[in-house]
Amino acid sequence: MHVPTQKIIPNLWFDWNAEKAVAFYVSLFDDGRVTSVARYGADGPGRAGEVMAIGFEIAGQSFTAINGGPHFRFTGAISLFIGCSSQTELDALWDKLSDGGTPQSCGWITDRFGVTWQVNAAEIGAWVADPDAERSARVMQAMLPMTKIDIAALRQAYDGG
Numbered sequence: 001m002h003v004p005t006q007k008i009i010p011n012l013w014f015d016w017n018a019e020k021a022v023a024f025y026v027s028l029f030d031d032g033r034v035t036s037v038a039r040y041g042a043d044g045p046g047r048a049g050e051v052m053a054i055g056f057e058i059a060g061q062s063f064t065a066i067n068g069g070p071h072f073r074f075t076g077a078i079s080l081f082i083g084c085s086s087q088t089e090l091d092a093l094w095d096k097l098s099d100g101g102t103p104q105s106c107g108w109i110t111d112r113f114g115v116t117w118q119v120n121a122a123e124i125g126a127w128v129a130d131p132d133a134e135r136s137a138r139v140m141q142a143m144l145p146m147t148k149i150d151i152a153a154l155r156q157a158y159d160g161g
Contacts (some may be wrong), residue, residue, distance in 0.1 A: 002083065010080075011064045013072045021113040028096055029058045045069070074114040076104075080125050084120035087151045092127035094119050098115075107149040113132045121151045127158045135160070 014021055026032030037057035040046035046067060053066045059082070084090035094103075097119065100112030107120040121127075125140040135158055142157035143149070 006062050007122060009062045009064055012074075013047055013066050014113065017069050017113065018054055019051050019066045021054050021115075022065045022136070024111075024113070025058055026056055026065075028093060031060065032056070032058045035062070039126075061134045063129040074110075074116065076108070076110065076116040079108065081117050081118040081120065083124070084119065084149075084151070085122050090119055090121070090149060090151060103147050105145075106143050107146065118147045120149050123158075124149075124154070127154065155158055 007142050012021070014020075022034060026034060034054060034056050036053075037051060038053045040048055040052045042048045046052055046069075051067055053064055054065050055062065057063070082093055084093065094109065097109045097111045097117055102110045104110065104116075106118075107124075108116060108118050111115045124139070124143075128136050130136045130139075138157040138160065139154055142154055146153075
């Protein structure tokens with residue numbers, strides 16, 4: 001049995017489609033893997049033998065997915081940020097997440113399972129927090145009209161070009 005070492009593990013609640021969601025998420029990343037599967041017993045609330053929870057890792061981060069039913073829904077109030085080091089990586093993740101998903105502005109996308117992701121340049125945090133207010137403003141002005149992020153355009157805005 002795999003015991004995660006991180007102290008806080010995000011737990012994602014699904015409406016009985018956790019297995020499909022986890023299979024999708026682990027396929028997004030080269031290091032993605034399922035680490036554990038727990039099944040409902042005779043006392044439910046799911047049918048005995050059905051998957052109750054699945055532990056998984058993507059990009060070195062541990063998660064749990066639970067088949068909890070329709071009681072809770074995801075919102076954009078919480079999202080998963082992916083800092084991409086290249087446009088190739090960003091494009092591949094964007095294309096996969098947008099398949100059945102809903103692209104939004106500034107690199108945000110809600111996937112087919114309702115989870116919201118931010119697919120952006122790894123440097124975006126440093127760029128928008130730069131103490132040089134003009135540099136930061138240029139990056140924000142360049143990013144605001146984007147749906148899928150163009151890393152080179154953001155870098156150019158940051159550099160003043």
